[in-house]
Amino acid sequence: MDESQIQESRRMRLADAVNKLAEGNVASFGRLLGYRGGAFVRQMLLGRRAISDKTVRRIESLRGMRGWFSPALAHAQEDAAPAYDYGAGPEVYQLYPVQLRVRTGIAGYTVVPDESDEDAPLSLHRHWLARRGYRPTRLLALRMAAAGMEPALHVGDVFVLDTAETTLRDGQVFAINFYGEVLVRRVQRDGDGWWLVADNLDQARYPRKACAGPDCVPIGRVVFKQGENI
Known part of the structure; x- marks a missing residue:
């Protein structure tokens, strides 16, 4: 797995973590990590800032998040609970338009x-x-x-x-x-x-x-x- 694929996988797990711990509120999740707000978290979700190993460790130190970014654990969790819990997040999900950068023959973006x-x-x-x-x-x-x-x-x-x-x-x-x-x-x-x-x-x-x-x-x-x- 190359770096772009690693970052894409981490972004998906980060988005799930925001929903799990903060009901989709980026600012609240940022404060859980010790930030003043959600600016850094939003940048990571949009791909503007890399999700570092240090950030991964910080998230996994939160209660109930041990091993959150482990591919094996993620696969086990998906097998155990394939249905998405729509009641865990906000009433309305907001999507901001983005652009995708891709490379020939590479599945990630x-x-x-x-x-x-x-x-x-x-x-x-x-x-x-x-x-x-x-x-x-x-x-x-x-x-x-x-x-x-x-x-x-x-x-x-x-x-x-x-x-x-x-x-x-x-x-x-x-x-x-x-x-x-x-x-x-x-x-x-x-x-x-x-x-x-x-x-x-x-x-x-x-x-x-x-x-x-x-x-x-x-x-x-x-x-x-x-x-x-x-």
């Missing part, structure tokens, strides 16, 4: 803040999440940067990505690490292979692309959008 967040955050009620089985800590909000998926997704639309869903499903829209670029496309099964297809009718500008091998890595499925085009 780095999360960086989206500075154009004038309409942030996007709020999702826990009952809505529960009915669909989405875990808040596995969701990312991104902003559509290109016109390839119009009219389904317009430039500037904010969409929610479920990073727990990386198995391609025919007809669904996924974010893909395609040769080191985050590409949002509808996936289609054709014979024995998968294809990335744009909704935009300008197929000359947005041709379909074969999705195969280590250079086409699913990041997650698009499960929600916020837009102004009707």
